[in-house]
Amino acid sequence: MPRTQKQFEAMQDESRAAIVQAASELFAEQGFAHTAVSAIAKRAGISQGLMYNYFASKDDLLVAIFEKGWKEVQDSFLVPTRMGAEKPSLFDFIENACILTLKHQSFWRLVHSLRAQPATLERLGGRVQEFEQLILSQLEVFCAASEPVLPHAVANIKRNPQAEARLLFALIDGICMHLVQQPDTYPLSEVLECLRPQYQSRLL
Amino acid sequence: MPRTQKQFEAMQDESRAAIVQAASELFAEQGFAHTAVSAIAKRAGISQGLMYNYFASKDDLLVAIFEKGWKEVQDSFLVPTRMGAEKPSLFDFIENACILTLKHQSFWRLVHSLRAQPATLERLGGRVQEFEQLILSQLEVFCAASEPVLPHAVANIKRNPQAEARLLFALIDGICMHLVQQPDTYPLSEVLECLRPQYQSRLL
Amino acid sequence: MPRTQKQFEAMQDESRAAIVQAASELFAEQGFAHTAVSAIAKRAGISQGLMYNYFASKDDLLVAIFEKGWKEVQDSFLVPTRMGAEKPSLFDFIENACILTLKHQSFWRLVHSLRAQPATLERLGGRVQEFEQLILSQLEVFCAASEPVLPHAVANIKRNPQAEARLLFALIDGICMHLVQQPDTYPLSEVLECLRPQYQSRLL
Amino acid sequence: MPRTQKQFEAMQDESRAAIVQAASELFAEQGFAHTAVSAIAKRAGISQGLMYNYFASKDDLLVAIFEKGWKEVQDSFLVPTRMGAEKPSLFDFIENACILTLKHQSFWRLVHSLRAQPATLERLGGRVQEFEQLILSQLEVFCAASEPVLPHAVANIKRNPQAEARLLFALIDGICMHLVQQPDTYPLSEVLECLRPQYQSRLL
DNA sequence: TATGAATGAGTGTTCATTCAT
DNA sequence: CATGAATGAACACTCATTCAT
Numbered sequence: 001m002p003r004t005q006k007q008f009e010a011m012q013d014e015s016r017a018a019i020v021q022a023a024s025e026l027f028a029e030q031g032f033a034h035t036a037v038s039a040i041a042k043r044a045g046i047s048q049g050l051m052y053n054y055f056a057s058k059d060d061l062l063v064a065i066f067e068k069g070w071k072e073v074q075d076s077f078l079v080p081t082r083m084g085a086e087k088p089s090l091f092d093f094i095e096n097a098c099i100l101t102l103k104h105q106s107f108w109r110l111v112h113s114l115r116a117q118p119a120t121l122e123r124l125g126g127r128v129q130e131f132e133q134l135i136l137s138q139l140e141v142f143c144a145a146s147e148p149v150l151p152h153a154v155a156n157i158k159r160n161p162q163a164e165a166r167l168l169f170a171l172i173d174g175i176c177m178h179l180v181q182q183p184d185t186y187p188l189s190e191v192l193e194c195l196r197p198q199y200q201s202r203l204l
Numbered sequence: 205m206p207r208t209q210k211q212f213e214a215m216q217d218e219s220r221a222a223i224v225q226a227a228s229e230l231f232a233e234q235g236f237a238h239t240a241v242s243a244i245a246k247r248a249g250i251s252q253g254l255m256y257n258y259f260a261s262k263d264d265l266l267v268a269i270f271e272k273g274w275k276e277v278q279d280s281f282l283v284p285t286r287m288g289a290e291k292p293s294l295f296d297f298i299e300n301a302c303i304l305t306l307k308h309q310s311f312w313r314l315v316h317s318l319r320a321q322p323a324t325l326e327r328l329g330g331r332v333q334e335f336e337q338l339i340l341s342q343l344e345v346f347c348a349a350s351e352p353v354l355p356h357a358v359a360n361i362k363r364n365p366q367a368e369a370r371l372l373f374a375l376i377d378g379i380c381m382h383l384v385q386q387p388d389t390y391p392l393s394e395v396l397e398c399l400r401p402q403y404q405s406r407l408l
Numbered sequence: 409m410p411r412t413q414k415q416f417e418a419m420q421d422e423s424r425a426a427i428v429q430a431a432s433e434l435f436a437e438q439g440f441a442h443t444a445v446s447a448i449a450k451r452a453g454i455s456q457g458l459m460y461n462y463f464a465s466k467d468d469l470l471v472a473i474f475e476k477g478w479k480e481v482q483d484s485f486l487v488p489t490r491m492g493a494e495k496p497s498l499f500d501f502i503e504n505a506c507i508l509t510l511k512h513q514s515f516w517r518l519v520h521s522l523r524a525q526p527a528t529l530e531r532l533g534g535r536v537q538e539f540e541q542l543i544l545s546q547l548e549v550f551c552a553a554s555e556p557v558l559p560h561a562v563a564n565i566k567r568n569p570q571a572e573a574r575l576l577f578a579l580i581d582g583i584c585m586h587l588v589q590q591p592d593t594y595p596l597s598e599v600l601e602c603l604r605p606q607y608q609s610r611l612l
Numbered sequence: 613m614p615r616t617q618k619q620f621e622a623m624q625d626e627s628r629a630a631i632v633q634a635a636s637e638l639f640a641e642q643g644f645a646h647t648a649v650s651a652i653a654k655r656a657g658i659s660q661g662l663m664y665n666y667f668a669s670k671d672d673l674l675v676a677i678f679e680k681g682w683k684e685v686q687d688s689f690l691v692p693t694r695m696g697a698e699k700p701s702l703f704d705f706i707e708n709a710c711i712l713t714l715k716h717q718s719f720w721r722l723v724h725s726l727r728a729q730p731a732t733l734e735r736l737g738g739r740v741q742e743f744e745q746l747i748l749s750q751l752e753v754f755c756a757a758s759e760p761v762l763p764h765a766v767a768n769i770k771r772n773p774q775a776e777a778r779l780l781f782a783l784i785d786g787i788c789m790h791l792v793q794q795p796d797t798y799p800l801s802e803v804l805e806c807l808r809p810q811y812q813s814r815l816l
Numbered sequence: 817t818a819t820g821a822a823t824g825a826g827t828g829t830t831c832a833t834t835c836a837t
Numbered sequence: 838c839a840t841g842a843a844t845g846a847a848c849a850c851t852c853a854t855t856c857a858t
Binding site for chain 1: 235237316319368370394402
C-alpha cells in the first residue's frame with residue numbers, strides 16, 4: 001500500500017527544510033565555495049544523493065536559500081507599519097533594520113559573503129543586484145520624504161535624495177555587516193544611541 | 205661571470221613581487237577559493253613549482269599579500285599629516301579614506317571578501333581582527349579629539365567616543381565596501397557632499 | 409468487489425508491456441548506458457520502484473526486450489512462406505529482411521549497438537551470439553539450396569555454402585545497419601535494384 | 613637545473629601515447645560509456661589527474677583517438693596505388709580494406725560502436741558522418757570508373773553508381789564489422805574467394 | 817634556481833537499487 | 838500491488854602540492 005500524497009509531501013518538506021537549514025548555516029559559516037555538498041548532507045542528516053532530489057545543483061540550492069531568505073526579509077524588512085511607531089522616523093527604520101538583521105543573521109552573513117565574491121554572485125544571476133537596487137530605491141523614497149538629515153542646516157543646502165539614500169545604505173550596511181560579524185559582542189544599542197539625534201526627523 | 209649576490213636578490217624580489225601582484229589581482233577578481241595556483245603562476249609569468257620556492261602554500265601567499273597590502277595602507281591611511289589640510293577635519297579623514305580605498309582597490313576587495321568568510325579568515329590567523337581593531341582604536345582617538353558630531357547638540361548629550369568610533373567605522377566601511385563593489389559607477393563625490401556638513405568639525 | 413485473477417494478470421501484462429515498450433524506444437534512441445531507469449519509468453507511466461517488480465534489474469530488462477524482439481523477428485523473419493512469392497528468390501529474401509528490419513527498427517538499432525559493445529553483450533549471456541548463429545545457419549541452408557550466385561560461372565567453381573552464407577549475412581547486415589542508422593534518407597529501393605540481377609536465382 | 617625542452621617533450625609524448633593506447637583499447641573493448649577514466653589511467657600506468665594535462669575531457673580524448681585513427685586509416689586506406697597491383701580491381705580494393713581493418717582493429721571496433729550509439733556519436737560532432745561520407749564518395753568514384761559489376765549483364769541495365777557505392781559500402785562494412793567482432797575465427801579468405809568472381813573487373 | 821609533469825585527495829553529480837509504507 | 842523517497846557507490850573532473858631533473 002503506497003503512502004498517501006500527504007505523507008509524501010510531509011517527507012519532502014522535512015527533508016527539504018533540513019537541507020536548506022543545514023546549507024544556510026554552512027554557507028554562512030564557511031562560505032559557499034568552502035562548503036562541500038557532503039558536509040551539507042551530513043549536517044542535514046541525509047545522504048548526499050538525496051540533495052539532488054530536491055535541488056538540481058549546489059548553485060540551485062544557493063538560489064533557493066537566497067530567495068527564501070529574501071522573501072522572509074521582504075515580509076518584514078521594508079514594511080514601515082510594522083515598526084511599531086505610528087509615525088516612524090528614519091531612526092526607527094535603521095533600528096528596525098538592525099534588529100531584523102540580527103533575526104536573519106545567517107541570511108545576512110550569506111548575503112555579505114556573496115556580495116564580496118563576484119564569482120559566486122554570478123551564480124545568483126542578478127538576484128543580489130536587484131535586491132540591492134530595491135533597498136536603495138526604498139531608501140530614496142524615505143530620504144525624499146523625510147526632513148533634512150540636519151534640521152539646522154541652512155536653507156540653501158540643496159537636497160540630493162539619491163546620494164542621501166546611498167549614504168544611508170552605506171551606514172546601515174556597515175553597521176549590519178559589523179553586527180553579523182560579531183553578533184555577540186557588537187554594542188548595537190550604544191551605536192544606535194549615537195545615531196538617534198541625527199535621524200529623529202519624521203518620515204512618511 | 206656569475207651573478208652577484210645583489211643580482212640574485214633582485215631577481216628573487218622581482219619574482220616574488222610578480223607573484224604577489226598576480227595573486228592580489230586574481231584573488232580580488234575571483235576570490236581566494238576560485239583562484240587556481242596555476243592561474244597565479246601563469247599571470248605572474250613563472251612556473252607553478254616556483255611559487256613554492258617563495259611561499260610555502262597558497263594560504264601563505266594569502267598572508268603575504270595581506271601583510272604587504274596592510275603595510276602599504278598603514279603607510280598612507282592613518283597618517284593625518286598626509287591629508288594635506290593643516291588641521292584636517294573628520295570629513296577630510298573620511299574623504300581621504302575613500303580615496304585611498306580606491307587606490308588600493310584590489311587589496312580592499314580582498315579584505316572585504318576575507319571578512320565575509322570566517323573560514324578563509326582563519327587562514328590569516330587573527331591578522332584581520334587585529335587590523336580592524338587598529339582602525340577602530342585610531343578612530344576612537346579621532347572621535348575623542350574631535351568636536352561633537354552635532355555641534356548644535358545640547359550640552360547634556362553625553363559623548364561616547366567608542367560608540368562614535370564604531371559608527372564612523374561602519375559608515376566608512378559601508379561606503380568603501382560599496383565603492384569597491386562598483387568602482388566605476390559609485391557617485392562618491394555626491395555621497396561625500398552629503399556627509400560634509402556633519403563632519404566639518406575639526407579634529408586633532 | 410475484488411478484482412478477478414484475470415484482471416490482475418491483464419494489469420500486470422499491461423505494465424510489463426509498457427515498460428518493455430518504453431525501454432525499447434529509449435535504448436534504441438539513447439543507448440543502454442545513457443538510459444536511466446527513471447526515464448524508462450517516466451515514459452512507461454509507472455513508478456521507478458514498480459519496474460523492479462517485473463524485472464530484477466536493468467540488465468534483466470534488457471534481456472527481456474531482446475528476447476521479445478527476437479521472438480517477433482523469428483515469427484516473421486525467417487519464414488519464407490510469408491515472403492509472398494511462391495518460389496522466393498534470394499533477392500526476395502534480402503528484400504524481405506530489409507523491410508522487416510525497418511518494421512522492427514528499434515529492435516535492430518538495439519541489436520546493432522549491442523553487437524558493437526562486448527561489455528553490454530555479456531549482459532545478454534550469449535543470446536546475441538546464438539541469434540547470429542541461427543541467422544547464419546538459416547542462410548547456409550538458403551545458399552546451399554540456391555543456384556550459384558553467378559549462374560554464368562563455369563562449372564568448375566567449387567561452391568562453398570558456408571562462406572557464401574557469411575558473405576550474404578555481411579551484405580544484409582551492412583545494408584540493414586545503414587538502414588537503421590538513416591531510416592529516412594537511405595535509398596533502399598535503389599540499392600536493392602543493384603542487387604536484384606545477382607540474386608534472382610531461385611531458392612527452396 | 614630544469615629539464616630541457618626535449619626532455620619535456622619526450623615525457624609528454626610518452627604519457628600521451630600511453631593514454632591514447634590504453635583508452636583506444638578500452639573504448640574498443642568496453643565501449644566509451646562503460647570505460648571509466650580511472651580504468652584508462654590504471655591501464656596507462658598513470659594517475660587519473662594526469663589525463664587532464666593532456667586532454668581536456670573524456671570526450672576530448674575520444675576525439676583525439678578518433679582523429680589519430682582516422683589519420684592513420686586515411687594514410688593507407690584510400691590510396692589505390694598502395695594496393696600493390698598495378699591495375700587494382702574492386703576486389704583488390706575490398707581485400708585491401710579488410711586487411712587494413714584487421715590492422716587497425718581497435719580503431720574500427722571503436723568506429724562501429726560509435727556509429728551504433730547516437731548519444732556518443734554526438735560527442736564527435738559530425739566527424740563520423742564526414743568520415744562515412746568521404747568513404748562513400750570515394751566508392752562512388754570507384755564504381756563509376758569500374759566496369760559493371762556483372763560484365764555479362766545485358767547492355768540495357770542502367771548503371772547507378774551512387775546506389776552501387778552504397779551497396780559496396782554495405783558489403784565492405786558488413787564484412788569488416790563481422791571481422792572485428794570475431795577477428796580470430798572469421799574465415800576472411802574464404803569469404804573473399806566468394807567475392808572474387810564478381811569484383812575482378814578492373815578499376816582506374 | 818627553475819621547470820612542468822605527475823600525484824591523489826577532494827569536488828559536484830548521477831543513478832541503479834532498496835524499502836518503509 | 839504500487840509508490841517515490843532514500844541510499845551509496847560510482848563517475849568525470851579539479852587543483853594544491855611534490856619532485857626528478
